[in-house]
Amino acid sequence: MSEPIARRKIIMDYRIKASKCEMCGKVYFPPKSFCNLEGRVSKVVESDYFYSKGIFYSGCVIRKPTNKFNYLKSFISCIVSFDNGAVKVPGRITDYRLNNDDEIDITQYIGKGVIPRFRRIYDDGNFGLIYYSSFNFSFEDDYYPYQEYKVVKPSGKSDKPGIIGYGIYIPKFRIKGDENSRELGILERALPFADEDATTFAVEAGKRALIHSAINSQYIKKCYVGSESAPYVVKPSMATISQVLELGEKFDDGFFSGGVDAQFACKAATDLIIDAAALVNYPTFNGEYVMIIGSDNAQAAPNDPLDFSVGAGAAAFIIGKRDVIATIDYYISYTSDTPDFYRRDGCEYPKHGGRFTGEPAYFKHVCTVMKRALKDTNLSPRDINYVVLHSPNAKFPMAAALQVGFEKDQIEPGLIVKKVGNLYSGSSLAALGAVLDISKPGDKILMVSYGSGAGSDAYLFTVTKNIESKRERLIKVQDQIENPHREYVDYYTYREWKTKNHPL
Amino acid sequence: MDKRLYRTPYAAIVGAGRTKFGELWYVNPEKLLTEAGERALESVDHGLRRKDIEACFFGSFLNQVTNKLALMPGYMSRELGINIPMTSIEAACASGGSALYNACISIKSGEYNVVLVGGIEKMTDRVNKIIDDMMFACDSHEFDAGFTFAGLYAAIMARYIYEYGRGNDKCKEALAQIACKNHHHAVNNPYAQYRFEITVDKVLNSPLIADPIRLLHSSPITDGAVAVILVKPELAKKYTDTPIYIVASSQATDDISLYSRASMTKMFATQMAVEKALKESKLSIKDIKIAEVHDCFTIEELLFLEDSGFVEKGKAWQVVYESYNSFNKSKHIPYVNNGCEMIVNLGGGLKADGHPIGATGVRQVYECFKQLRGEAGGNQVDIDGDLNASLCHNIGGTGGIANVHILVRDL
Numbered sequence: 075m076s077e078p079i080a081r082r083k084i085i086m087d088y089r090i091k092a093s094k095c096e097m098c099g100k101v102y103f104p105p106k107s108f109c110n111l112e113g114r115v116s117k118v119v120e121s122d123y124f125y126s127k128g129i130f131y132s133g134c135v136i137r138k139p140t141n142k143f144n145y146l147k148s149f150i151s152c153i154v155s156f157d158n159g160a161v162k163v164p165g166r167i168t169d170y171r172l173n174n175d176d177e178i179d180i181t182q183y184i185g186k187g188v189i190p191r192f193r194r195i196y197d198d199g200n201f202g203l204i205y206y207s208s209f210n211f212s213f214e215d216d217y218y219p220y221q222e223y224k225v226v227k228p229s230g231k232s233d234k235p236g237i238i239g240y241g242i243y244i245p246k247f248r249i250k251g252d253e254n255s256r257e258l259g260i261l262e263r264a265l266p267f268a269d270e271d272a273t274t275f276a277v278e279a280g281k282r283a284l285i286h287s288a289i290n291s292q293y294i295k296k297c298y299v300g301s302e303s304a305p306y307v308v309k310p311s312m313a314t315i316s317q318v319l320e321l322g323e324k325f326d327d328g329f330f331s332g333g334v335d336a337q338f339a340c341k342a343a344t345d346l347i348i349d350a351a352a353l354v355n356y357p358t359f360n361g362e363y364v365m366i367i368g369s370d371n372a373q374a375a376p377n378d379p380l381d382f383s384v385g386a387g388a389a390a391f392i393i394g395k396r397d398v399i400a401t402i403d404y405y406i407s408y409t410s411d412t413p414d415f416y417r418r419d420g421c422e423y424p425k426h427g428g429r430f431t432g433e434p435a436y437f438k439h440v441c442t443v444m445k446r447a448l449k450d451t452n453l454s455p456r457d458i459n460y461v462v463l464h465s466p467n468a469k470f471p472m473a474a475a476l477q478v479g480f481e482k483d484q485i486e487p488g489l490i491v492k493k494v495g496n497l498y499s500g501s502s503l504a505a506l507g508a509v510l511d512i513s514k515p516g517d518k519i520l521m522v523s524y525g526s527g528a529g530s531d532a533y534l535f536t537v538t539k540n541i542e543s544k545r546e547r548l549i550k551v552q553d554q555i556e557n558p559h560r561e562y563v564d565y566y567t568y569r570e571w572k573t574k575n576h577p578l
Numbered sequence: 579m580d581k582r583l584y585r586t587p588y589a590a591i592v593g594a595g596r597t598k599f600g601e602l603w604y605v606n607p608e609k610l611l612t613e614a615g616e617r618a619l620e621s622v623d624h625g626l627r628r629k630d631i632e633a634c635f636f637g638s639f640l641n642q643v644t645n646k647l648a649l650m651p652g653y654m655s656r657e658l659g660i661n662i663p664m665t666s667i668e669a670a671c672a673s674g675g676s677a678l679y680n681a682c683i684s685i686k687s688g689e690y691n692v693v694l695v696g697g698i699e700k701m702t703d704r705v706n707k708i709i710d711d712m713m714f715a716c717d718s719h720e721f722d723a724g725f726t727f728a729g730l731y732a733a734i735m736a737r738y739i740y741e742y743g744r745g746n747d748k749c750k751e752a753l754a755q756i757a758c759k760n761h762h763h764a765v766n767n768p769y770a771q772y773r774f775e776i777t778v779d780k781v782l783n784s785p786l787i788a789d790p791i792r793l794l795h796s797s798p799i800t801d802g803a804v805a806v807i808l809v810k811p812e813l814a815k816k817y818t819d820t821p822i823y824i825v826a827s828s829q830a831t832d833d834i835s836l837y838s839r840a841s842m843t844k845m846f847a848t849q850m851a852v853e854k855a856l857k858e859s860k861l862s863i864k865d866i867k868i869a870e871v872h873d874c875f876t877i878e879e880l881l882f883l884e885d886s887g888f889v890e891k892g893k894a895w896q897v898v899y900e901s902y903n904s905f906n907k908s909k910h911i912p913y914v915n916n917g918c919e920m921i922v923n924l925g926g927g928l929k930a931d932g933h934p935i936g937a938t939g940v941r942q943v944y945e946c947f948k949q950l951r952g953e954a955g956g957n958q959v960d961i962d963g964d965l966n967a968s969l970c971h972n973i974g975g976t977g978g979i980a981n982v983h984i985l986v987r988d989l
Contacts, residue, residue: 087722104719105836132740132842134732135789136724140710143724151724153733153837162837164723178789180732195722209723539869 102160187214228396238396239287263495275388295361297333298343341525343368370498375423385495387504404534415526462488513544590814593622599932636678637738638936671717674939674973675963675981697940764926782916800932847980872941939972
């Protein structure tokens with residue numbers, strides 16, 4: 075394919091864009107400029123099905139795919155109808171694994187609800203473009219429940235900026251911890267399906283954050299994405315996310331919004347929360363909100379010690395001043411050039427300094443900001459309800475927090491690393507999400523991130539009463555961890571799905 | 579049957595030739611087409627020379643991809659040594675039928691008296707890339723959804739089973755019987771790719787390629803070429819005493835995308851083209867005794883029986899099931915519905931004769947030409963009463979285009 079074709083596909087395929095006749099209501103996909111029935115006297119308007127639920131109309135199990143889809147082996151392709159059959163589109167069922175060679179009775183799926191997912195479709199080899207679309211669907215009664223996106227008019231504005239809403243995305247597939255993982259306190263880990271990467275995670279988390287906060291995406295004028303496994307070295311995943319989630323005011327086929335992909339190992343996203351808070355206070359920033367996403371398909375070389383701890387997932391937070399669910403009360407950052415973990419350009423996997431990543435790196439930075447935060451805020455560990463830390467494993471955060479004077483029960487709720495693995499850029503943010511899921515108005519949460527290289531950020535949040543009314547729109551972290559539809563894979567599948575660049 | 583036709587035929591066929599269908603590793607596409615053309619010329623009873631041909635229409639789908647070959651007219655000018663107008667027509671699997679349709683119009687318009695129509699495809703030169711290439715005949719969104727060509731027909735088949743045959747194993751059996759019937763018909767066809775019998779059991783245990791479609795529900799990857807010679811009806815007897823007349827030539831189109839259709843269990847293009855062809859020829863579907871039908875996958879033959887009006891909607895699988903079980907010992911297995919008989923795919927259809935895409939639409943006419951003239955040799959159909967009318971049904975993609983031609987021996 076080519077770059078211009080890719081651009082045209084992006085406009086239509088990222089959100090399932092169709093057109094609808096204003097006179098007779100007939101819907102066309104692909105969109106067209108006039109209605110076949112009413113002719114050119116009628117106006118056609120754009121409609122999209124990104125947040126809609128479709129119905130499985132028919133399909134089949136592809137066992138001998140085209141070369142572009144060989145990486146998926148066998149899968150279900152389908153025809154999906156929307157709007158009570160007003161329009162049909164082709165799609166693929168994702169997060170679906172064929173377990174045997176027996177014929178599958180495809181008619182059993184006809185009539186089932188399906189939900190669009192933004193996923194990879196294929197790429198032009200390891201050096202070419204990656205193509206994404208939302209023509210990938212998961213069954214409504216599978217891992218992901220359907221959520222409606224409904225904008226609610228904000229009721230109030232606070233002086234302090236804070237979190238408006240959030241979305242945590244943990245993929246469906248897991249690998250059980252072996253003895254190496256269990257030694258690190260990790261019982262199971264999340265991994266991407268074959269068509270997922272850090273960008274698709276980010277979109278899913280961002281979508282959930284929008285649904286949770288119930289704000290109009292056009293008021294988000296900045297998006298920061300922190301990742302160390304972005305699919306492109308050069309080409310912003312922020313632009314993809316912004317195009318899919320329609321962040322900012324629409325103009326032509328683009329959007330008045332900005333943002334960047336940031337890199338600071340695992341703390342690229344958390345470092346920018348304070349910048350987001352500053353921005354929403356800045357008089358000439360013409361937006362209301364900033365979206366921050368930490369997303370990683372955490373990478374590790376095969377059989378490296380990291381290969382027994384890495385997970386996959388993303389966390390998205392929306393920062394603003396309207397209907398804040400947790401105010402940002404304090405921030406501090408601490409940085410030193412400590413070469414504990416790094417990856418050179420062109421190198422597929424990161425390298426690290428083994429035991430050097432512990433005491434002089436993680437513990438030094440994390441404990442320094444925790445102690446300083448307590449000192450500056452005149453709080454003792456007892457005054458804080460929850461402490462959430464970057465979690466490369468379950469042992470480090472527990473040891474660091476205990477060292478500073480926190481108790482186990484303040485740390486435990488944020489230790490989701492035990493069940494999802496190290497989410498790299500999403501680690502401390504997803505842990506923050508898990509704690510917000512259960513916190514009450516007035517609770518104080520100390521979040522401490524860590525990024526190799528090295529640095530730590532500490533933020534103190536105070537939960538507000540708004541958290542209760544927004545909770546019904548959440549997909550809670552614990553529900554994802556315990557989701558009965560999660561599926562386990564073996565080490566071979568885990569490596570195959572995690573590695574996105576395949577031999578040419 | 580009232581044999582009086584109220585319209586002048588479009589054209590008369592006076593000669594036809596074809597190559598063997600199969601894996602033809604040692605021939606280039608233009609040579610293959612030339613071979614079919616030479617045989618068509620040689621088959622004209624009273625003789626017809628190259629210089630008598632006034633125009634050519636060629637149908638092919640993928641030559642540019644499979645063989646990096648475009649401008650077929652230039653190649654054929656070189657091969658045939660003539661410099662007449664030539665046109666290449668691409669309409670996916672309906673390329674051959676579309677070439678024939680345009681040739682009929684050209685004769686009917688009065689512009690030409692003698693036209694050669696050729697169909698060609700060389701699929702095996704692409705080896706394992708042909709599954710991807712076939713998707714050029716589909717909407718790009720269908721490709722991006724992971725569909726293969728077989729997959730799209732499998733979605734049709736699944737929907738058909740859901741709407742009309744759910745929970746009934748006989749429906750699945752009927753879809754297998756169509757393949758068995760067509761293999762049975764190909765045994766005596768010396769040009770067919772697969773000249774062997776298969777059983778229902780074998781079909782239903784063959785490898786799954788796109789559930790519910792199995793390998794033996796599907797037409798194969800084939801190389802081959804076919805050519806026919808069309809002349810102005812008034813001149814037909816100059817070339818042969820037994821011309822076959824094309825009394826209807828119709829074409830209809832529909833949305834390229836399967837997913838956009840109001841119904842996935844009928845081909846609207848087929849329905850329209852058949853209706854128009856029957857109207858043109860003043861015939862009823864009951865008058866059609868033999869038909870060459872586009873059975874790229876067995877479900878498509880089933881749909882034709884309904885779309886053509888031979889069987890009411892949703893009942894074709896029952897007719898197939900009953901007919902196959904009643905007549906599977908016959909030389910040709912007819913479909914019988916309410917006392918009407920139609921034998922479908924006498925040479926084995928796309929399933930067993932083979933499906934060199936651009937050649938198929940012309941091959942169907944070749945088969946009817948031979949059968950109507952009583953020249954089908956060991957495969958000659960034996961029908962009680964008078965055999966006069968036959969129908970050729972050639973569709974492209976998943977129903978984005980359909981060509982229907984009705985051929986008669988006696989006007």
